[in-house]
Amino acid sequence: MKKLLHIIATPRAEESRTLQVSEAFLKTFKEKHLDWVIDELDLSKEELPSLTVKRLDGKYMLAGGKDLNGEMKEAWQEIVVQIERFMSADAYLISTPMWNFSIPHRLKHYLDVILQPKYLFRYTPTGVEGLVKNKKLVVITSRGGDYTDTMRSADFQEPYLRFVFGFMGIQDITFINAQPMDMGEPVQAQKIKEAQEAAKKIAARL
Numbered sequence: 181m182k183k184l185l186h187i188i189a190t191p192r193a194e195e196s197r198t199l200q201v202s203e204a205f206l207k208t209f210k211e212k213h214l215d216w217v218i219d220e221l222d223l224s225k226e227e228l229p230s231l232t233v234k235r236l237d238g239k240y241m242l243a244g245g246k247d248l249n250g251e252m253k254e255a256w257q258e259i260v261v262q263i264e265r266f267m268s269a270d271a272y273l274i275s276t277p278m279w280n281f282s283i284p285h286r287l288k289h290y291l292d293v294i295l296q297p298k299y300l301f302r303y304t305p306t307g308v309e310g311l312v313k314n315k316k317l318v319v320i321t322s323r324g325g326d327y328t329d330t331m332r333s334a335d336f337q338e339p340y341l342r343f344v345f346g347f348m349g350i351q352d353i354t355f356i357n358a359q360p361m362d363m364g365e366p367v368q369a370q371k372i373k374e375a376q377e378a379a380k381k382i383a384a385r386l
């Protein structure tokens with residue numbers, strides 16, 4: 181069985197516009213990929229480890245090429261659990277609204293937890309090498325405004341996520357952005373519909 185890890189970064193559950201698009205994606209994905217399981221990681225429910233000074237000391241040890249052992253290894257256990265869950269997936273779906281031109285803080289926290297040297301990337305004499313290889317990522321977002329035209333330079337969400345996941349080695353990244361969501365009901369309904377259609381097509385060929 182292959183695994184799609186669905187990372188949910190909106191706490192709005194049934195009220196979520198983003199998840200309306202993700203549901204269309206997942207429906208088609210399940211129909212077309214019978215040999216896949218979906219692992220749902222809801223960041224509003226998941227208890228993520230805090231990045232305490234001790235845990236950060238571990239990060240610097242790993243970055244310096246040292247291994248963690250004893251107390252430090254134990255302190256890192258919760259981080260390693262999250263990294264192993266992430267690495268066990270064959271593909272990723274992220275459902276995230278835009279918050280303050282970027283990503284919600286729970287998603288940033290998750291990235292701060294998993295993006296660790298030795299596990300997701302490593303330093304080589306020629307630069308950084310991402311260790312998440314041959315995996316696909318689909319990101320479904322929704323935004324109150326529209327960032328396709330004059331507001332494009334205020335979109336720190338898509339460029340940021342493309343860079344971070346590219347840094348860890350993922351090259352095949354597709355975005356579906358439902359926008360604008362907060363400019364009246366008719367536009368919202370139309371844009372969700374368009375995003376759902378795009379999502380179904382991408383899910384079918386993933």
Ligand SMILES: Cc1cc2nc3c(=O)[nH]c(=O)nc-3n(C[C@H](O)[C@H](O)[C@H](O)COP(=O)(O)O)c2cc1C
Nearest residue numbers: 190196197198277278279280281322323324325361
């Ligand atoms: C805390 C917060 C910050 C937001 N910041 C932005 C923003 O910077 N730009 C924008 O276009 N919309 C912003 N919005 C609107 C949401 O992106 C939009 O309503 C989205 O569709 C919500 O997705 P959801 O229903 O899946 O949670 C913000 C909403 C919240 C709750």
